[in-house]
Amino acid sequence: MLRRQFLAAASALAAQTPSRPNILFAISDDQSWLHTSAAGDNVVKTPNFDRVAKAGVLCRNSFSTCPGCAPSRASILTGRSIWQLEEAGTHASLFPRKFAVFPDLLREVGYYTGLTGKGAGPANFKDAGWPHNPAGPAYDEHKRPKGNLEVHADDYAANFDTFLAQRPKEKPFFFWLGSHEPHRGYRPGSGAAAGKDPAKVRVPAFLPDTQEVRSDILDYYEEIEYFDKQLGRVLDSLEKAGELANTLIVVCGDNGMSFPRAKANLYEYGIHLPTAIAWPRAIPGNRVVDDLISFRDFAPTFLEAAGLPPHKAMAGRSLLAALRTRRTGLVDASRTAITAGRERHSHARRDNLGYPCRALRTRQYLYIRNFAPDLWPAGDPPLYADIDNGPSKTVVVNRKDKYHELSLGKRPAEELYDIGRDPACMENLAGARQQVLENHRRQLEAILRAEGDPRILGTGDIFDSYPRHSPMRPELGGFAEQGKYNPAYQKPR
Numbered sequence: 001m002l003r004r005q006f007l008a009a010a011s012a013l014a015a016q017t018p019s020r021p022n023i024l025f026a027i028s029d030d031q032s033w034l035h036t037s038a039a040g041d042n043v044v045k046t047p048n049f050d051r052v053a054k055a056g057v058l059c060r061n062s063f064s065t066c067p068g069c070a071p072s073r074a075s076i077l078t079g080r081s082i083w084q085l086e087e088a089g090t091h092a093s094l095f096p097r098k099f100a101v102f103p104d105l106l107r108e109v110g111y112y113t114g115l116t117g118k119g120a121g122p123a124n125f126k127d128a129g130w131p132h133n134p135a136g137p138a139y140d141e142h143k144r145p146k147g148n149l150e151v152h153a154d155d156y157a158a159n160f161d162t163f164l165a166q167r168p169k170e171k172p173f174f175f176w177l178g179s180h181e182p183h184r185g186y187r188p189g190s191g192a193a194a195g196k197d198p199a200k201v202r203v204p205a206f207l208p209d210t211q212e213v214r215s216d217i218l219d220y221y222e223e224i225e226y227f228d229k230q231l232g233r234v235l236d237s238l239e240k241a242g243e244l245a246n247t248l249i250v251v252c253g254d255n256g257m258s259f260p261r262a263k264a265n266l267y268e269y270g271i272h273l274p275t276a277i278a279w280p281r282a283i284p285g286n287r288v289v290d291d292l293i294s295f296r297d298f299a300p301t302f303l304e305a306a307g308l309p310p311h312k313a314m315a316g317r318s319l320l321a322a323l324r325t326r327r328t329g330l331v332d333a334s335r336t337a338i339t340a341g342r343e344r345h346s347h348a349r350r351d352n353l354g355y356p357c358r359a360l361r362t363r364q365y366l367y368i369r370n371f372a373p374d375l376w377p378a379g380d381p382p383l384y385a386d387i388d389n390g391p392s393k394t395v396v397v398n399r400k401d402k403y404h405e406l407s408l409g410k411r412p413a414e415e416l417y418d419i420g421r422d423p424a425c426m427e428n429l430a431g432a433r434q435q436v437l438e439n440h441r442r443q444l445e446a447i448l449r450a451e452g453d454p455r456i457l458g459t460g461d462i463f464d465s466y467p468r469h470s471p472m473r474p475e476l477g478g479f480a481e482q483g484k485y486n487p488a489y490q491k492p493r
């Protein structure tokens with residue numbers, strides 16, 4: 001009934017919106033907020049991210065709801081947080097068909113939709129009954145050599161051109177450009193080989209400052225630049241087709257950089273991501289906005305731009321009103337906090353357990369609640385499989401010092417960081433600022449309760465029962481059966 005009412009209202013509204021915009025959603029894979037030229041990095045070159053930010057808005061405080069690929073993407077598609085997504089709140093699990101995703105809603109009111117590269121996932125859509133990736137039908141024909149080692153990658157821009165040529169001209173379109181970059185693996189030394197200077201890299205404080213780590217960061221930058229060049233060609237195609245002015249463009253990532261204590265962690269480098277938004281016809285450009293924005297706000301924003309009513313199942317709030325103003329800095333006074341969380345990421349612990357935690361980020365502080373502090377946050381030793389393998393991980397694992405402890409050691413039940421002073425999240429102030437801690441704890445609990453998070457309601461083990469549909473690691477012991485519910489944690493719904 002809800003669905004029928006929504007569609008009836010949607011069609012009526014959509015019919016009254018004659019110049020509905022096209023929507024281009026360009027998402028990189030594993031990129032932290034500081035790593036664009038627009039954010040002030042002097043080594044990585046992202047002229048096309050910057051071009052979107054200049055044409056529109058650079059959102060400097062924009063956060064994914066999860067520091068891992070699949071739950072973050074499911075959250076973007078549904079406008080919900082990971083604790084509202086059942087299996088889709090964990091990595092490489094099912095994506096239940098019952099959840100409404102914005103590309104489908106757009107298609108139902110006349111949008112032509114398509115996808116290249118990485119959409120939702122990794123997740124099992126087929127067994128859940130989806131006809132294709134929830135992000136859209138795939139346009140994935142073209143590959144191209146990437147960089148000096150001739151590694152082949154998707155030519156997203158060529159795929160976009162195919163999509164553009166095939167679209168019915170009378171329809172607005174939605175296109176999801178899901179770059180596989182800068183996800184690992186990298187070609188070791190590719191950044192330096194391309195002429196990038198390791199001496200200029202700013203190494204985050206939680207990583208040891210070694211030549212291996214600097215070189216690894218340069219390789220990561222090289223991958224970001226591949227995404228940016230592809231984005232540039234897509235923008236050129238839009239311009240050539242005369243569609244640039246009436247296209248709402250969002251460029252962002254899905255979770256933070258694939259380095260220890262970043263991706264798969266609720267720290268700043270795990271959830272604070274780049275975001276640039278433009279729509280030349282409707283959004284005044286050349287602005288920087290500092291509101292706290294959640295990636296679950298994108299879906300409601302797209303629906304509003306397309307003339308649709310708010311969707312009741314979506315927890316995010318449209319950004320459109322704030323984007324349409326000419327204001328900079330703090331625009332919407334009500335955006336005082338965002339939330340994020342994680343459950344299972346890789347198969348990294350005995351019995352396929354996750355590392356359950358939730359975070360509240362306010363303008364000054366980041367509060368983290370670790371629900372199972374007895375577990376290993378990066379995965380059981382010696383694999384630490386919640387960190388993707390690479391040179392920086394090897395360095396951190398092999399050192400037996402504070403860097404090892406920061407990334408791999410167990411963590412207390414509560415953490416609190418003063419982000420203005422400590423964006424690398426080095427000094428836990430949970431014991432030192434009691435009042436701030438209590439305020440944040442209370443605020444987070446209230447939000448999670450209101451949103452029905454099983455983890456705060458005492459039934460969070462359900463997340464550990466969900467099947468993993470990607471390969472598992474028998475060397476971790478315990479329950480490790482791919483595609484099966486974990487009998488030890490199976491709870492009735």
Ligand SMILES: [Ca+2]
Pocket residue numbers: 029030068069183254255
């Ligand atoms: Ca990712």
